[in-house]
Amino acid sequence: MPVEVILPKVDMDMETGTIETWHVREGDQVRQGDTIFEIGTNKAVMEVEAPATGAIRNIRAETGIAIAVGTPVAWIYLDGEAATDAPAPAVEAAPTATRLPSDIAVPEAAPVSAFATMPGLRATPLARRIARQNAIDLAAVAGTGPRGRIGEVDVRRHLERRPRGAQAQETPPASPMVAPSCEGRLQPFSAIRRIVASRLSQSMSTAPHFYLTSEIEMSAARDLLGRLAVRHERIGAPKPSLTVLIARVAARVLRDHPVINASAEGEATRFHDRVDIGIAMERDGDLVVPVLRDAGSMDMPAMAREFARLRDGMARRTLTPAELGGGTFTISNLGMYGVDSFTAIINPPQGAILAVGRTVDKPVGRGGQIVLRPIANLTLSSDHRIVDGVAAARFMADLREALESPEVLL
Amino acid sequence: MPSDTLEAPADIRELSYAEAVREALGQAMEADERVFLFGEDVGVYGGAFGVSGDLVHRFGTERVIDTPISELGIAGAAVGAAITGMRPVLEIQFSDFVTLAMEQLVNQAAKIRFMFGGKASVPMVVRLPGGSGTGAAAQHSQSLEAWFAHVPGLKVLQPSTPHDAKGMLLAAIDDPNPVLIFEHKLLYKTKGHVPADAYRVPIGKAAIRREGTDLTIVGSSIMARKAEAAAERLAADGISAEVIDLRSIRPIDFSTIAESVRKTHRLMVVYEGVKTMGIGAEISAMIAESEVFDFLDAPIIRLGGADAPIPYNPVLEKAAVPQEDDIVAAATNLVRRGEA
Numbered sequence: 120m121p122v123e124v125i126l127p128k129v130d131m132d133m134e135t136g137t138i139e140t141w142h143v144r145e146g147d148q149v150r151q152g153d154t155i156f157e158i159g160t161n162k163a164v165m166e167v168e169a170p171a172t173g174a175i176r177n178i179r180a181e182t183g184i185a186i187a188v189g190t191p192v193a194w195i196y197l198d199g200e201a202a203t204d205a206p207a208p209a210v211e212a213a214p215t216a217t218r219l220p221s222d223i224a225v226p227e228a229a230p231v232s233a234f235a236t237m238p239g240l241r242a243t244p245l246a247r248r249i250a251r252q253n254a255i256d257l258a259a260v261a262g263t264g265p266r267g268r269i270g271e272v273d274v275r276r277h278l279e280r281r282p283r284g285a286q287a288q289e290t291p292p293a294s295p296m297v298a299p300s301c302e303g304r305l306q307p308f309s310a311i312r313r314i315v316a317s318r319l320s321q322s323m324s325t326a327p328h329f330y331l332t333s334e335i336e337m338s339a340a341r342d343l344l345g346r347l348a349v350r351h352e353r354i355g356a357p358k359p360s361l362t363v364l365i366a367r368v369a370a371r372v373l374r375d376h377p378v379i380n381a382s383a384e385g386e387a388t389r390f391h392d393r394v395d396i397g398i399a400m401e402r403d404g405d406l407v408v409p410v411l412r413d414a415g416s417m418d419m420p421a422m423a424r425e426f427a428r429l430r431d432g433m434a435r436r437t438l439t440p441a442e443l444g445g446g447t448f449t450i451s452n453l454g455m456y457g458v459d460s461f462t463a464i465i466n467p468p469q470g471a472i473l474a475v476g477r478t479v480d481k482p483v484g485r486g487g488q489i490v491l492r493p494i495a496n497l498t499l500s501s502d503h504r505i506v507d508g509v510a511a512a513r514f515m516a517d518l519r520e521a522l523e524s525p526e527v528l529l
Numbered sequence: 530m531p532s533d534t535l536e537a538p539a540d541i542r543e544l545s546y547a548e549a550v551r552e553a554l555g556q557a558m559e560a561d562e563r564v565f566l567f568g569e570d571v572g573v574y575g576g577a578f579g580v581s582g583d584l585v586h587r588f589g590t591e592r593v594i595d596t597p598i599s600e601l602g603i604a605g606a607a608v609g610a611a612i613t614g615m616r617p618v619l620e621i622q623f624s625d626f627v628t629l630a631m632e633q634l635v636n637q638a639a640k641i642r643f644m645f646g647g648k649a650s651v652p653m654v655v656r657l658p659g660g661s662g663t664g665a666a667a668q669h670s671q672s673l674e675a676w677f678a679h680v681p682g683l684k685v686l687q688p689s690t691p692h693d694a695k696g697m698l699l700a701a702i703d704d705p706n707p708v709l710i711f712e713h714k715l716l717y718k719t720k721g722h723v724p725a726d727a728y729r730v731p732i733g734k735a736a737i738r739r740e741g742t743d744l745t746i747v748g749s750s751i752m753a754r755k756a757e758a759a760a761e762r763l764a765a766d767g768i769s770a771e772v773i774d775l776r777s778i779r780p781i782d783f784s785t786i787a788e789s790v791r792k793t794h795r796l797m798v799v800y801e802g803v804k805t806m807g808i809g810a811e812i813s814a815m816i817a818e819s820e821v822f823d824f825l826d827a828p829i830i831r832l833g834g835a836d837a838p839i840p841y842n843p844v845l846e847k848a849a850v851p852q853e854d855d856i857v858a859a860a861t862n863l864v865r866r867g868e869a
Contacts (some may be wrong), residue, residue: 243867245794245826264827264867271794271826 121194122171126180128188129158129165134267135185138192143175149195156192173197183385187266242269249274251313254320281324311405322467326383326502330462331511335519337478337493340364343525347419356420357427362398362452365475365497367422368521370394370414371528373448376514380447381505382468388505389468397446397466398426402433408466409433410446419529454478460496470505471514474498497522542725547580547717549691550656553698554581554618556727558588561616564702567594567603568620568656577622578658578717600626604633604655611653612641616702623669624659624711638707639682653708654701660713660751660801661850667838670846672802674711674749678779678811684708684732685778687750691721693776696730704732713751713801735782737789741771743864744795747786747812749775752799752851759856768864778808786812787821794826795863801850804833827867830859 126136139159143149149169158165169175173195180192242250242257246269250257253274260277262269308316340361348358373380373394382389394415397408409429411422432438449466454477463474476496482489497518501511521528544552557564565588570577572585572595585593596603600621607617621627627634638651661670678685684706688694694712701708738753739760748756753774760770771789775781790796796816798809809831816822816829832851840846862868 243794243826244823248823268867270867 121176121196121200122173123191124155124167124170124175124193124195126158126186126188126190126192127167129167133188134263134265135187137185138180138182141178141182143178145175145178147175149173149175169195171195171197173200183387185267240269241267242274243271245271246274249278253278254316256317256321259321259325309405311407315406318467319464322465326465326467326504328462328465328500329503329508329511330498330500331508331515332460332496332498333515333519334481334494335497335522336483337361337495337522340368340522340525341478341493343529351420351423354420357423359419359423360426361454361478362450362475363419363423363426364525365452365473365522366396366398366411366414366426366450367417367419368525368528369448369450369473369518370396370411370417372514372517372521374415375517376510378506378510379471379501379514381470382447383470383502383505384468388470391447394448395446397449397469398429399449399451399463399466400430400433402436407433407443408446408449409438409443412442449473450475454495460498462498463500465500465502469502471499471501471511473518474500541722543720544691544695544723545718545720546691546694546712547578547582549695549721549723550580550698550712551582551584552723553695553702553727554584555587557616557618557699557702558584558592560727561702563614563616564618565592565594565610565615566618566620567596567606569596569598569603569622571595571620576620578714580656580658580712580717581620600629601633604630605637607653607655608633608637608641608651611638611651611707612649616652616654618654618656618702621655621657623665624657624673625668625671627655627657627673630655634677634683634707634709635680639680642706643682650705651707652702652705654698654704655707655709656698657709657711658714658717659711660715661834661839661846662715662751664841664843664846665714666841670839672711672800672834672850674709674778675800675802675807675811677709678781678808682707683779686710686732686776687778688712688730688776689716689748689750689753689774691719691723693730693736693774695723696728697732697776699727700729700732703729708732711750715751716754719754730776733777733780733782735776735785736774737771737785738774739770739772741769742793743769744797744860745771745773745786745789745793746797746799746856746860747773747775748799749778749808750801752801755851755853756799756856759853759860762853762857763860766861768860770860775808781811781815783812783815783819787816787819790816790821791824794824796825797830797832797856797860797863799832799851799856801834803836804831805836807831807833809833827863830863832856832859 137159139157141156143155149155149172151169151172153169154166155169156167158167176194176196178193180186240257241262249271255274255277257269260269260273262273264270344359344361344364351358377390380391380394393413396411396414398411399406399408411425414422417425429442446469448469449472451463451472452475453461454475458476460476461474463472465472478493478495480491481494483492483494499511499515554566566581566584571581572590572593575582581593603619607619610617621630638653642650659672674685674687677683684704686697686701686708688697698710701710738757741760746756746760756772760772763770771793773786773789798812800808802808813829813831832855835849837849839849
């Protein structure tokens with residue numbers, strides 16, 4: 120039998136610990152007594168020794184997240200023992216982890232975000248009730264009860280610590296218990312609306328947003344869309360929309376701007392290897408965000424097909440949770456509703472979201488003349504914890520250049 | 530508001546629990562000639578625990594009847610007497626012996642009213658001295674109240690004070706249905722204020738013995754007393770416990786418990802009967818199923834009797850049922866650490 124390596128209790132009242140550093144990697148040989156990882160408590164960093172001699176396998180705990188004491192984090196296979204595949208999924212973070220859920224409007228399935236999903240979260244019914252009433256995401260609440268359980272006191276403490284402004288934004292949704300009046304019709308949140316409300320409230324209260332708007336001339340983009348429509352018809356691909364073109368261009372530009380294609384994770388920035396672009400869509404009054412997976416590697420026909428597939432799948436409710444979450448960047452286009460420009464709330468834990476307004480002919484100066492050109496307002500909301508103004512401005516400059524001469528890029 | 534406080538009235542009239550029961554019996558017999566007592570040694574001997582005392586001298590051997598040692602026979606006679614218009618009050622010498630009377634109580638007394646469409650009823654009262662703590666070992670120390678609380682048609686009471694012992698017995702004698710009263714043997718000598726008049730304590734209404742904010746402790750019979758004593762010690766330690774004395778196991782006053790848990794967010798149920806499948810399970814489940822679930826801030830705790838026959842060894846006997854120290858320790862753990 121392989122020997123379990125557990126997260127040990129190294130401090131009297133310790134309920135959770137954080138692995139600061141792994142000193143070994145998957146498959147490394149260790150001797151009993153070797154230091155295999157360092158564990159951080161709120162007081163000190165302690166070294167943890169290998170409980171046996173053999174090969175380290177199935178490391179299933181990341182660094183930097185709070186893990187409940189006693190959780191197996193890896194196994195040591197003794198000589199002659201065949202290493203099987205990891206018998207268990209990644210360790211779930213104890214609820215003290217401050218990581219945000221990573222996608223909107225769906226129960227999560229992706230292993231990355233599984234750290235913060237509800238099944239692993241311990242909270243008392245009362246704590247859940249108060250969190251519901253105050254639109255608090257319990258994943259952001261530190262639990263001080265047994266095994267990290269979140270109790271009333273933890274949620275109340277969390278509420279008190281919230282900035283005043285955030286409290287105003289996160290005014291409890293009218294529930295039957297606290298309804299201030301009997302006017303009108305009271306409709307409880309749908310499951311999706313509850314998640315949207317909680318995630319976006321959290322985004323606004325934890326991610327300091329700033330906004331950069333660019334007026335971008337869309338002549339070339341419009342022209343290209345016309346020609347692509349003809350080409351796509353010939354090859355049997357769906358007609359590309361402006362949203363698809365912007366997603367295509369943004370995906371390419373994001374490859375040069377890793378800091379924008381990034382997520383906040385506690386006190387760290389996660390730079391994503393792949394560009395997965397979520398497109399905000401509406402379904403029966405609910406906000407859902409299907410994701411163009413690996414958008415950076417798609418050409419226009421492929422992206423148009425994938426976009427059409429997602430849109431149809433969304434309407435027919437056949438998309439899987441994986442297709443509805445886990446993007447690295449989001450685009451929200453309200454131009455078709457005649458909106459000139461707007462600012463969007465970041466889809467946590469992503470670092471930025473692009474809000475696209477309508478394209479409208481406007482008088483602009485060109486070569487000393489006032490001429491009419493199709494202009495669109497694009498506004499980037501960025502999380503200032505991980506994106507600075509200049510980095511966002513550089514991205515917007517490249518995005519403008521790419522949209523104004525898309526053929527150069529594509 | 531405490532629904533039935535133990536506040537001392539201006540003129541304290543103190544009786545023991547056993548005296549209070551005897552007073553109720555005497556008053557009921559004076560008021561209603563249909564009321565009569567029978568059981569093993571309830572006459573000349575005055576009852577195994579001295580409860581009936583001198584009643585045989587006051588009311589004669591026609592109304593205070595010593596019976597043979599046959600619980601099934603006594604119970605059957607009580608059912609028959611009740612159906613035909615009498616108001617029998619039966620004593621089962623040790624509640625453990627009620628196993629012998631099960632057929633009459635469960636299959637006859639409990640069901641007759643239903644099976645005859647209300648044309649017959651069984652207005653009988655069974656008094657059952659029970660509980661451990663007297664060194665009487667496994668066959669004379671049980672707490673079997675939950676068995677009967679499982680039977681539709683029976684009412685099951687567990688008064689914890691002399692006041693309630695009298696008032697609930699009088700209410701039980703009035704009741705048109707079979708009522709079982711489990712009297713804890715260790716309570717017989719406890720004293721308390723008992724008014725002289727023939728008052729009634731309603732069946733099915735719990736009493737809040739102490740108000741608190743941090744947790745609710747529900748108990749009945751001697752466990753209500755232990756919970757009160759524990760609450761006193763907890764208060765000294767800064768923990769505010771609300772103590773609910775159930776008084777009646779069936780019907781159970783769920784709303785009083787629910788109201789309290791809604792306020793305190795924590796619940797502990799203490800009972801001397803075997804913990805498994807007991808009263809605590811029922812109360813826990815009622816709370817978990819109810820809207821009060823959303824107000825729980827910690828797991829519900831049951832402190833119950835050990836899954837074992839009551840031992841003869843006095844140390845083990847004590848360890849087999851929840852004691853005041855156990856209540857204090859569990860309550861402290863629950864409030865301070867949220868642990869069950």
